[in-house]
Amino acid sequence: MKRTxxxxxxxxxxxxxxxxxxxVQYGDATAVETVNTDFGSTDLQMIAEKMVDDxxxxxxxxxxxxxxxxxxxxxxxxxxxxxxxxxxxxxxxxISTKLLNSGKFRFVDMTAVxxxxxxxxxxxxxxxVDEAKSVQMGRQLGAQYMLYGNxxxxxxxxxxxxxxxxxxxxxLTDIESxxxxxxxxxxxxxxxxxxxxxx
Amino acid sequence: MKxxxxxxxxxxxxxxxxxxxxxPAKDIVNYRGGDLKGTIEVARSAVVETxxxxxxxxxxxxxxxxxxxxFEYKFVWFDSNDMSLDEDNRPWHAAxxxxxxxxxxxxxxxxxxxKRFQIQIRDPQGVTQ
Numbered sequence: 001m002k003r004t005x006x007x008x009x010x011x012x013x014x015x016x017x018x019x020x021x022x023x024v025q026y027g028d029a030t031a032v033e034t035v036n037t038d039f040g041s042t043d044l045q046m047i048a049e050k051m052v053d054d055x056x057x058x059x060x061x062x063x064x065x066x067x068x069x070x071x072x073x074x075x076x077x078x079x080x081x082x083x084x085x086x087x088x089x090x091x092x093x094x095i096s097t098k099l100l101n102s103g104k105f106r107f108v109d110m111t112a113v114x115x116x117x118x119x120x121x122x123x124x125x126x127x128x129v130d131e132a133k134s135v136q137m138g139r140q141l142g143a144q145y146m147l148y149g150n151x152x153x154x155x156x157x158x159x160x161x162x163x164x165x166x167x168x169x170x171x172l173t174d175i176e177s178x179x180x181x182x183x184x185x186x187x188x189x190x191x192x193x194x195x196x197x198x199x
Numbered sequence: 200m201k202x203x204x205x206x207x208x209x210x211x212x213x214x215x216x217x218x219x220x221x222x223p224a225k226d227i228v229n230y231r232g233g234d235l236k237g238t239i240e241v242a243r244s245a246v247v248e249t250x251x252x253x254x255x256x257x258x259x260x261x262x263x264x265x266x267x268x269x270f271e272y273k274f275v276w277f278d279s280n281d282m283s284l285d286e287d288n289r290p291w292h293a294a295x296x297x298x299x300x301x302x303x304x305x306x307x308x309x310x311x312x313x314k315r316f317q318i319q320i321r322d323p324q325g326v327t328q
Contacts, residue, residue: 034293
C-alpha cells in the first residue's frame with residue numbers, strides 16, 4: 001500500500017518531466033533534411049528544381065512555347081519503381097506549380113475531371129442554375145503535351161553502411177505526334193554510416 | 200532586346216564580383232551564417248541565355264582551405280525592383296568540397312522577370328535526427 005502511494009507520484013512526475021522535454025517549433029521548409037536515407041523533402045525539392053530548370057532552359061520546349069503560345073500540358077503518373085512509398089503526385093504538383101508560375105505553360109487537371117463533370121451536370125440538369133449564366137458544354141481545351149516519368153532506386157547495404165541511389169526521369173511527349181520533345185534526369189545519392197555508438 | 204538584357208545582367212554580375220564587399224544584399228554571394236566567408240568563395244561566374252530565352256547562372260565555388268568544407272548553398276533570383284522571385288521555393292543544397300578544390304553550380308531563372316542572381320552560402324544547418 002505504502003509502495004503504491006510512493007510509486008504513483010513518482011510515475012506522474014516522470015510523465016510530467018518527459019512532457020517538459022518535448023518541444024515543437026517551426027523550421028525552414030527548404031532546409032536540408034538528412035534524418036535518414038529515405039526519400040525526403042530535400043529530395044523532392046531538388047528533383048522539382050532540376051526538372052523545371054532544365055525544362056525552362058530547353059530549346060525544344062522554347063520552340064513549342066514560342067510567341068507566347070503557352071502550350072497545354074497534362075500530368076500523367078510518375079511510375080514509382082522504388083521499394084518505398086513515395087507520393088509522386090506531390091513531386092509533379094511542385095513541378096507543375098513552378099512551370100505554371102513561369103508563365104510559359106498551361107495545364108489541364110485530369111484529377112479534377114470527375115468533380116468538373118459533376119458541377120457541369122448540376123448546372124445543366126438540376127434546374128437550380130440560370131441557364132444563361134451556366135457554363136457551356138464542349139468548350140474545354142485538350143492537352144497538347146503529356147508530362148510523365150519514372151522514379152527508381154538502387155539500395156545497397158554493407159556492414160554499417162547503407163547507400164541509396166535515386167533516379168528521377170521526366171519526359172514531355174507531343175500527344176498528337178508521339179514524339180518525346182524533352183527529357184531530363186536527376187540523380188541523388190544518400191549514404192548513411194552507422195556509428196559505433198548506434199547513431 | 201533580350202540579348203541586351205542578358206548582356207547587362209552579365210555585366211552587373213561581373214561588376215558585383217569585382218566589389219564583393221560593397222553591399223552584401225546586392226553581392227553575387229551572400230554569406231547567411233557561419234564562418235565560410237574567406238573559405239568558400241565564388242571563383243568565377245557567368246550568365247548565359249538559354250535556348251528557352253531565360254538567363255542561366257553558373258558559378259564556380261572554390262574552397263580556399265586545405266581541408267574539406269561542408270556547407271549549404273542556394274540560388275536566389277531578383278526582379279527589377281530587387282525583390283526575390285523564388286527565395287522561398289529554392290531548396291538549400293548540401294555541398295562538400297575537398298581542400299583547394301572547386302565545385303560548379305548552376306540555376307535557371309524562374310521567369311523572364313529575373314534581373315540578377317545571388318548565391319547564398321551558409322554552414323550546414325540541416326534537419327537531422
